Every structure is written in C-alpha cells, then in structure tokens.
Amino acid sequence: MKLLKGLWIGFWSGLILGLLLKWIQSVTGEQVYTLLLxxxxxxxxxxxxxxxxxxxIFHLLISLIIGVVYVYLAKRRKYPFGQLVLISLFLSVxxxxxxxxxxxxAxxxxxxxxxxxxxxxxWLFGHLTYALLLxxxxxxxxxxNAVSQ
Known part of the structure; x- marks a missing residue:
C-alpha cells in the first residue's frame, strides 16, 4: 500500500508542478517549463x-520516485502535519x-x-508548491482510506 500511495502522491504532485510551470511559462514567457522537461x-x-x-513522462517518473520516498519516510510513524511538511521540505532542498x-x-x-x-x-515558487502538495x-x-475502511 505504501508503494501505491507514493505513486499516487508523486503522480498528482508532479502533474500539478508541471502544469503550474507550463502556465507560468505561457503567462510570463520565462522558460521554466522548458527547463523542467x-x-x-x-x-x-x-x-x-x-x-x-x-x-x-520523464518528469513524472522522477516525481513518482520522490512520492514513494516521501511516503516511506512519512509512514515510519504518525507524524503531525507540521512534521510532514518538514520532511517534504527536507526532500525538496x-x-x-x-x-x-x-x-x-542545457x-x-x-x-x-x-x-x-x-x-x-x-522555479522556486513551483517547487515550493510541489513540496507543500506532498x-x-x-x-x-x-x-x-480512513473513510473507506
């Protein structure tokens, strides 16, 4: 279950990061999405x-790995939300x-x-968003999962 949860989290956070940077690039002309890919x-x-x-997809594969690592670290014990954010920020350094x-x-x-x-x-804004999404x-x-059980 940790693996699936990590893949799910990595997919959605990576998708949102990519779409956010693509939108920023389309609005500002700064090639941050191009840099990401x-x-x-x-x-x-x-x-x-x-x-x-x-x-x-290459970008998402990296995000899937980060998601799995994040869930592995987060599942080690019952962390409060603030500590989950710190774990994410640590991974995002x-x-x-x-x-x-x-x-x-390039x-x-x-x-x-x-x-x-x-x-x-x-770039920093996009990746801080990513770090908070985790x-x-x-x-x-x-x-x-708690509701469905």
Missing amino acids: NVDFIPLIGDVQWSEITEF PFPFLYFLLSWL VEADVPAATDWGAFLY PILYKTFERK
Whole structure:
C-alpha cells in the first residue's frame, strides 16, 4: 500500500508542478517549463528529439520516485502535519539548486540563464508548491482510506 500511495502522491504532485510551470511559462514567457522537461544534456537520451509528452513522462517518473520516498519516510510513524511538511521540505532542498545546474547543463534548449532571477523565483515558487502538495496529498489519501475502511 505504501508503494501505491507514493505513486499516487508523486503522480498528482508532479502533474500539478508541471502544469503550474507550463502556465507560468505561457503567462510570463520565462522558460521554466522548458527547463523542467529538458533532457538534452543526458548522454544517449539527449540525442533523441522527444515529444513534449514523453519529456513530461520523464518528469513524472522522477516525481513518482520522490512520492514513494516521501511516503516511506512519512509512514515510519504518525507524524503531525507540521512534521510532514518538514520532511517534504527536507526532500525538496535540492530543487532550487537544480535550477542552476539544469540551466548550466542545457545544450540546445532555450532555457533561462542561471542568472535569470525572475525565472529562478518562478522555479522556486513551483517547487515550493510541489513540496507543500506532498503532505497535503498524503493527508488527503490518509483520510480517504480512513473513510473507506
């Protein structure tokens, strides 16, 4: 059950993050969604012209893994909501730094520069939203299971 819950949480939080960054990119022109999906720097994978859907699936796969890890950590004991948020924020520590790394590693994709602070703030906002979705979805799933049992 932990695995399914983690996959569910990872899927929905990743989907919302992706859609949020796509919306931000469409409204502001900042290429944060493009940055999220970019894989052109990964050996072998980066040589292929993937469709947007396929690149989004790559993003979701990472989110599924994060969701499973999050549920594994959260299920270790009965944590209050505040501590679930802290666990999520701890897991999210690398996300701001990924902005700089992914911007720097991009080969051909039109992504924001590592020095584009506006784009960085959108990236940060999107990933903080993601981090808050993990405990919210976890608690939602817990309540759903309690009601159905």
